[in-house]
Amino acid sequence: IRSTLIEASCLAIPRWMAIRHGLSWLLPLLTSSAPERILSGSIDASSDSWVLTSNCWDAQFTVESCCLVSPEKAFEKGCFQGAGAFDDHTLCCHSFLIWKPPPQTSPLRLTYNIAQRQILDSKNGQHEGMVFGRIAAELGFSRCVEVGVLSATWSEFFLSVATSVDSRLSLSAISEVEEYTLVDLWANQESENKYKDGSNKLQMTDVFQKAVKRLQRFWPRPSFVQQQSHIAARLFDNASQDFIF
Numbered sequence: 228i229r230s231t232l233i234e235a236s237c238l239a240i241p242r243w244m245a246i247r248h249g250l251s252w253l254l255p256l257l258t259s260s261a262p263e264r265i266l267s268g269s270i271d272a273s274s275d276s277w278v279l280t281s282n283c284w285d286a287q288f289t290v291e292s293c294c295l296v297s298p299e300k301a302f303e304k305g306c307f308q309g310a311g312a313f314d315d316h317t318l319c320c321h322s323f324l325i326w327k328p329p330p331q332t333s334p335l336r337l338t339y340n341i342a343q344r345q346i347l348d349s350k351n352g353q354h355e356g357m358v359f360g361r362i363a364a365e366l367g368f369s370r371c372v373e374v375g376v377l378s379a380t381w382s383e384f385f386l387s388v389a390t391s392v393d394s395r396l397s398l399s400a401i402s403e404v405e406e407y408t409l410v411d412l413w414a415n416q417e418s419e420n421k422y423k424d425g426s427n428k429l430q431m432t433d434v435f436q437k438a439v440k441r442l443q444r445f446w447p448r449p450s451f452v453q454q455q456s457h458i459a460a461r462l463f464d465n466a467s468q469d470f471i472f
Contacts, residue, residue, distance in 0.1 A: 266343070267291065270322035277352035283319035294320035341365050356384030359472070360404075364389045367401035368469035374456045376411040377426055379438035386445045393444075407445070408468075409438070410452045410459045 267290040268279040284290060293306035298316045301307060307315040326343060329335045342362050351357040363371060363385070371389075373382055387393045389404040396403055413435040416427050426434075435453075442449045452459045 266324065266326040266328075268324060269319045270324060277322075277349060279324060279347060283315075290320075290323050290325055294323050295325075338366060351388075354381070354384040356381040357388050360385035360387065360389035361397055361400075363470050364396060364400035364403055366469075369402050369405045370468045371404050371406070371470040371472075372408045372410060372463070372468050373472060374410045374459075376409040376413075376438060378434050379409065379441045382407070382409060382438070382449075383441045386442065386448065390445060390448065405448060406450070407448045408450045408452060409442075410454065410456055411438075412455060413438075413453050 266279075267284075268281045269283050269290065271278045271280050284293075288304075288306050292304060293301045293316075296304075298307075298313065298320075301316060301320075302312055307313075307319075324346065326346075328343075329339055333339075345351060345358050345361045345365070348358075348361075351361060368389075371385075373385075376382060386404065386407060388395045388397070389400075390396065391403055413431045415429075415431055416424075435451075439451065452462065
């Protein structure tokens with residue numbers, strides 16, 4: 228992982244700078260036209276931080292071939308065998324990363340570099356919401372919309388690092404999130420046959436109260452919209468939001 232990040236940063240150094248500072252060892256990297264390697268592996272989150280590992284994989288069985296299909300399809304391919312196949316699949320495919328970098332000249336390259344750094348930063352291992360919160364703050368996203376909220380656990384982790392409220396805003400942040408709209412029905416669906424979700428059995432009034440209480444310290448940034456997402460979308464002007472997820 229470290230060598231991949233070093234190569235990515237080296238490729239951004241101009242050729243003349245490498246020559247001026249005597250960094251001739253960089254020239255093969257700067258002039259190489261070979262595509263960058265795809266970064267992939269399983270994410271081990273067994274502690275308070277996470278590590279990208281390739282322990283599950285070899286040249287034949289990869290993240291791409293074994294985790295992008297159903298467990299049954301993976302077993303047919305021979306990815307996981309024996310009595311512990313389901314446990315192995317859960318261990319290796321529950322959390323994984325496949326990172327395909329855009330070309331160096333792509334306008335998305337800066338976004339890619341920031342996102343990759345935050346994803347691989349073990350300090351964000353407490354919750355995935357922290358990854359997206361730090362990406363949003365570093366990219367200067369001030370208006371965000373979360374669709375599907377439930378009790379706002381994810382939202383709390385996001386705002387804890389995307390705002391200055393908890394004093395966890397990164398020094399690399401361009402700005403902090405000022406408006407955070409949360410869209411959810413917070414209502415049980417009548418037909419279990421059409422809406423199969425374990426959360427549909429929860430008492431939604433209690434769930435909503437938990438969400439409000441969880442985010443009250445971030446006030447007035449959060450706004451709660453109890454509505455279907457396609458209807459809630461009418462509340463926003465085109466291109467008025469920075470990050471919708």
